[in-house]
Amino acid sequence: MQDVADPAHPPSRDLTDRIARTWAADLSLQLDRERLAFLTGIQAYLELNPDPMLGERELRDVFSLLNDVVQGDQASLALRATHAIDSLCRQHLLVRADLGGIAAEGEFTLSPLGKTLAEWFGAHETLTQEGLEVMLTRIRGDLAGVRAAAARDGDDTHWRTRVVAPLKLTVAGLVEMIDRRQRGMDVQQQETRERIGRLLEAHWFDAIDQCEALLRDTSATLHELHRTLMSETEGVANLLNEIFDAADAAGRDEALDAVNHVRTQIERVAAWGDNRFQSWSAYYQNVHEFIRSVVRVDRQRALRTRLTEGLRGFAATPWYLRCARQTPYRHLREPESRLETRVIARPVRERDQGLRDHQTEGGLMERLVDAWRQELEDTGRLDLWELLHRLLPSHSDDELYRLAGELLAWMVEQGEPLPADGWGWRPLGTRLELQNLVVKRATGRGKTDG
Structure with a gap:
């Protein structure tokens, strides 16, 4: 049996009050x-x-x-x-x-x-993309009903039963379910890290494939969760803003408090997704760097064993690193600079001509963007270097240089960048080198209400 909070008497959310009540309960486990x-x-x-x-x-x-x-x-x-x-x-x-x-x-x-x-x-309930989408969809559906009730206005009973109670019970309960599954996901990540550590400690070089597989699987899961949270929470925030405006216009303070409480929980859920994605990305890079620079180099653990033994026996047999100190150069006299400072000037007419040329060439991106968008829909991907290389015979290096910046920003908005493993600098013409970017067609983007 689980207690249900009374909407008319919500529990205190004051930090000091909660601490005092818990201390006065004199309960220990x-x-x-x-x-x-x-x-x-x-x-x-x-x-x-x-x-x-x-x-x-x-x-x-x-x-x-x-x-x-x-x-x-x-x-x-x-x-x-x-x-x-x-x-x-x-x-x-x-x-x-x-x-x-x-x-x-x-x-x-x-x-x-x-x-x-x-x-x-x-049992640790973990957060999955399907479960997250279902719960966020339910939240948005419930908020849409609350928004309609708030727009109709009514008496105190109407606001308490149709607006305040759904926000405090239904919507807040769903957000708490997401939060509980997020904590289960944290436990799962911690277990994954500990498992990677145990695998490397036990099998060293032979455990590389298993460790990399664990890293890839967890990274893919977090990426999908982060993308879903970023796309869905925006729609939830818009619905909450509309409910807040209706309650503010009607002067319903209790409804305003309920909206603020749900908004805080939604912001905490979104902040969790962003924080976990960034922290796991840093851990992912650190583990790959350790595997590449330590495990693959020292396959038999000879260097690791010698270093461990040296650290353990340092107190009994100290050892040091000896480095040769370079003798500083002697300056027999103070250097004298005889370079003449010349003012660099440029005719105003030539500068204005360059600006006019740039303005007339600014329509190149607009002429090609429709064809590139259609290519993204047909093939599912766009390659930055390939698109610019097609224009190489008929356009100068200066035109391609200016177009590359506009095209890069447009590609990032249209699709999802693929992992940058193996991307290098590739020549483009006689004067340019380009670090490539490949994007794929974005799928599963949620539509926002409101």
């Missing part, structure tokens, strides 16, 4: 491995049975199963089960649901705190 496993077992039992409660006999059966799994002492089974049930009840993780103990045999269920702990240890 003491869970060893056995009782934590018992807690997750109770949650698993409740998920598999339609009855939301279980009796004392079922609790003891769950503990007996736990005892069989860990091969515990059978002689003290009953006593340990009694102490475990009592401990979970005293810590408000397990609560009685039989009207205060009037029934002959108690009926129990997990408290919200106990359920949260059991769910976290029982």
Whole structure:
């Protein structure tokens, strides 16, 4: 059973008030491995049975199963089960649901705190692109209904039931689901990093392929999540702005607070996606640099072994790096500069002529952009060097140089850049060199409401 917040009396979000209330509750958790496993077992039992409660006999059966799994002492089974049930009840993780103990045999269920702990240890819900798109679509659909209700206006009951309550319960609940799955994704990333470290420590050079596969899979997942968040949260923000404007015009302070609360949660979700994408990109580069410069060079771990032994034995046998100091050059006299400073001037007419030429050539991009856009739709990709190389026979280096900057910005807006592995500088004509860029056609872009 999970408590549902009353829309008319929302819980306090003041930082100081929450800290004071928690301190005054005088609650501390003491869970060893056995009782934590018992807690997750109770949650698993409740998920598999339609009855939301279980009796004392079922609790003891769950503990007996736990005892069989860990091969515990059978002689003290009953006593340990009694102490475990009592401990979970005293810590408000397990609560009685039989009207205060009037029934002959108690009926129990997990408290919200106990359920949260059991769910976290029982299974880590990870964020996927499909799940994220479904939840964001539901959020946008619910916000569209709230926007329509706010636009119709009404009395206090209308605003409380059709605007404030959906924002605080439905929309905020969906955002919390996304946040919980994000935390599961954080745990999964941490496990991936630890697994890469264990693979390199155990197998060194032979683990390169497995490590690179883990890096690629996680990078692809984060890239899709980041792209989905960036495209979908903009539409959610537009809907919230419209609801805020309607509530502000009607003078509904409670609705304004609810909108601000949901907006803060949406901004936190988007900030999570951006932060995790950047931090994983840095980790991705560091691991590849380590594999390239250390693992592939020192395949037998000879250098690593010698360096480790040298560091461990430094206190007993210090060692140092000796470097030759270069003798400074002697200046027999102070240098004298006899270079004459000449003012560089250019005729105004020549400068104006260059500006006029640039203005007349500015229509080259407009004449070619339609054909390039059609090529992107037909082939699914555009290559910067190939597009400019086609124009090489009929255009000068100066024209291609100016066109390259405009074309680069346009390609980034039209498609998604492919990874830059292997891109190098390629000659373009007799005077230019170009670092290539390849983009693919963007797919799955969400349309924004509003």
